[in-house]
Amino acid sequence: MSKRIDVTDLNVYYGDFKAVEDVSLTVEPRTVMAFIGPSGCGKSTMLRTLNRMHEVIPNAYVEGSVKLDGDDLYGPGVDPVRVRRQVGMVFQRPNPFPTMSVADNVLAGVKLNNKRISTSKSKELLENSLRAANLWHEVKDRLDRPASGLSGGQQQRLCIARALAVQPEVILMDEPCSALDPISTLAIEDLIGELKESYTVVIVTHNMQQAARVSDMTAFFNLSAQDKPGRLIEIGTTDKVFSNPDRKATEDYISGRFG
Amino acid sequence: MPDFHGAVASDVDDRGKGGTTIQHGTVRRLGDRVFQALSTWSGVAILIMLALVATFLVWQGMPALTTPADELPYGAFPQFVAPLLFGTIWTAVLALIMAVPVAVSVALFISYYAPRGLAASLGYVIDLLAAVPSVVYGLWGIGVLAPALQPSFVWLARHLGFIPLFAGPPSGTGRTILTVAVVLAVMILPIVTALSREVFLQTPRLHEEAALALGATRWEMITIAVLPFARPGIISASMLGLGRALGETMVVAMVLSPSAVISFALLTSQHPGTIAANIVLSFPESYGLGVNQLIATGLVLFVITLAVNMIARGIVDRHREFSGAN
Ligand SMILES: Nc1ncnc2c1ncn2[C@@H]1O[C@H](COP(=O)(O)OP(=O)(O)O)[C@@H](O)[C@H]1O
Numbered sequence: 105m106s107k108r109i110d111v112t113d114l115n116v117y118y119g120d121f122k123a124v125e126d127v128s129l130t131v132e133p134r135t136v137m138a139f140i141g142p143s144g145c146g147k148s149t150m151l152r153t154l155n156r157m158h159e160v161i162p163n164a165y166v167e168g169s170v171k172l173d174g175d176d177l178y179g180p181g182v183d184p185v186r187v188r189r190q191v192g193m194v195f196q197r198p199n200p201f202p203t204m205s206v207a208d209n210v211l212a213g214v215k216l217n218n219k220r221i222s223t224s225k226s227k228e229l230l231e232n233s234l235r236a237a238n239l240w241h242e243v244k245d246r247l248d249r250p251a252s253g254l255s256g257g258q259q260q261r262l263c264i265a266r267a268l269a270v271q272p273e274v275i276l277m278d279e280p281c282s283a284l285d286p287i288s289t290l291a292i293e294d295l296i297g298e299l300k301e302s303y304t305v306v307i308v309t310h311n312m313q314q315a316a317r318v319s320d321m322t323a324f325f326n327l328s329a330q331d332k333p334g335r336l337i338e339i340g341t342t343d344k345v346f347s348n349p350d351r352k353a354t355e356d357y358i359s360g361r362f363g
Numbered sequence: 364m365p366d367f368h369g370a371v372a373s374d375v376d377d378r379g380k381g382g383t384t385i386q387h388g389t390v391r392r393l394g395d396r397v398f399q400a401l402s403t404w405s406g407v408a409i410l411i412m413l414a415l416v417a418t419f420l421v422w423q424g425m426p427a428l429t430t431p432a433d434e435l436p437y438g439a440f441p442q443f444v445a446p447l448l449f450g451t452i453w454t455a456v457l458a459l460i461m462a463v464p465v466a467v468s469v470a471l472f473i474s475y476y477a478p479r480g481l482a483a484s485l486g487y488v489i490d491l492l493a494a495v496p497s498v499v500y501g502l503w504g505i506g507v508l509a510p511a512l513q514p515s516f517v518w519l520a521r522h523l524g525f526i527p528l529f530a531g532p533p534s535g536t537g538r539t540i541l542t543v544a545v546v547l548a549v550m551i552l553p554i555v556t557a558l559s560r561e562v563f564l565q566t567p568r569l570h571e572e573a574a575l576a577l578g579a580t581r582w583e584m585i586t587i588a589v590l591p592f593a594r595p596g597i598i599s600a601s602m603l604g605l606g607r608a609l610g611e612t613m614v615v616a617m618v619l620s621p622s623a624v625i626s627f628a629l630l631t632s633q634h635p636g637t638i639a640a641n642i643v644l645s646f647p648e649s650y651g652l653g654v655n656q657l658i659a660t661g662l663v664l665f666v667i668t669l670a671v672n673m674i675a676r677g678i679v680d681r682h683r684e685f686s687g688a689n
């Protein structure tokens with residue numbers, strides 16, 4: 105479990121529009137990488153290239169390479185569906201399937217991979233995934249109730265459990281707390297701390313304190329101007345980037361002078 | 364719909380409270396008042412119209428039920444209406460069985476698989492199909508479809524005749540229950556397709572992406588995120604289609620030459636007619652109690668159409684909890 109991500113010379117396009125330019129970075133296994141930067145600088149775009157969700161958008165494509173323990177995700181003959189089973193994703197707004205129960209939500213991805221999973225196996229996986237997402241105690245008595253009945257924070261942890269159930273190597277999170285209240289946010293931040301023991305985690309956040317609290321490494325992205333592509337400005341350990349950044353732009357952003 | 368109404372009402376209340384005026388309670392703008400009166404009265408008008416139709420049907424249909432059978436031109440009412448009722452439901456259900464899978468597939472294709480240009484033109488063609496008058500479908504049924512299908516009826520009866528559905532002798536003209544059902548299916552296809560497409564358009568992008576991010580293929584995404592979400596909508600669309608097939612008059616009247624039988628056989632020339640078609644065909648030569656009998660069959664049609672709609676509502680409501688509406 106848990107693999108290293110190597111991004112090399114990545115350009116990301118939406119049709120003719122180049123959204124992200126010339127990014128190279130590495131995420132070590134069992135660490136949390138935070139992407140920060142002003143809105144529109146391409147953090148989500150960048151994140152979505154790591155599990156090939158980017159190409160779901162018509163005419164969107166990338167140049168360059170993204171490697172998972174040396175295997176190029178964009179190599180010839182690589183099936184994006186397989187990539188997404190290895191690289192799980194949690195979205196900005198909690199999106200459990202509203203027509204499914206709590207249990208079915210957790211097992212939705214598993215059932216895609218393995219239709220004939222035994223009842224005892226699936227029960228075990230259900231419990232493990234919910235425990236790993238710190239949700240088991242809250243939902244164990246309502247596993248067959250609709251997922252839409254949970255609170256926003258619980259729904260988001262349900263989405264994390266759903267991603268974990270597929271047993272991915274990497275977990276991507278795009279502003280996972282931006283739609284949540286402070287208490288639910290703390291619950292998710294605690295959870296991220298636990299997740300990095302087994303997974304490589306990449307999180308996009310617009311919240312500086314959050315980046316400082318949860319991440320080991322931080323990558324700062326910025327735009328040189330409106331309608332120009334976003335670029336990676338600085339990357340380093342979170343301590344370094346927050347206390348003693350190399351670049352002026354990073355310092356300005358972190359100290360709240362813009363963005 | 365009730366949600367919408369509630370939202371409007373609370374909006375009005377908030378304005379009353381938050382407004383600059385000192386009067387509290389119900390300060391309402393003219394626009395709100397006009398709109399509310401208009402919508403209330405439209406609702407009431409629909410109910411009154413429905414009640415008037417029902418009253419007319421019951422009042423005019425009653426004599427057919429109370430008069431002794433030997434005085435009625437079409438004989439005892441239950442025996443008169445039974446084959447027609449059967450034919451009405453049987454043709455409509457057959458049409459639905461053929462139309463819904465095709466309609467849903469076409470809608471899925473347009474929404475998820477077709478390149479943008481093709482999707483647009485396909486949608487356009489479907490809408491055009493909805494604009495064809497039913498007389499034209501009737502002519503097409505008689506002139507084109509019936510002769511075209513006739514040889515396959517012969518083949519089916521010969522090879523699958525042991526199944527009661529396909530029992531012979533096959534009709535020589537091709538004007539059978541199955542032909543009518545095919546025409547009806549083509550007629551309800553556009554409405555069911557168009558409505559299913561609307562429903563698919565409303566499937567939240569969020570849930571589609573959730574499925575894809577779990578490693579679902581396009582088709583798996585459709586089965587776990589799109590179809591369950593669209594289910595109530597597809598049911599409503601189908602029921603609308605069923606309603607249209609139940610009431611369709613022209614096509615059936617033109618294509619079928621019915622007999623008073625109850626039979627599931629699809630390919631023979633011995634088949635029942637439908638209530639609506641029977642009314643148009645028999646009305647010109649009916650008088651006195653005969654007219655009352657026809658109106659009573661109309662009442663029966665009215666009741667089953669109402670029942671179909673209520674059942675559809677029921678199905679949709681039963682799954683509300685899991686619909687994502689809450
Ligand atoms: N689906 C899309 N189609 C076209 N352009 C997009 C799309 N999504 C984002 N963009 C553009 O890409 C750039 C980066 O967006 P995004 O990755 O969402 O930024 P961030 O997440 O950092 O706020 C923006 O200029 C945005 O307008």
Ligand SMILES: [Mg+2]
Pocket residue numbers: 147148149
């Ligand atoms: Mg974003």
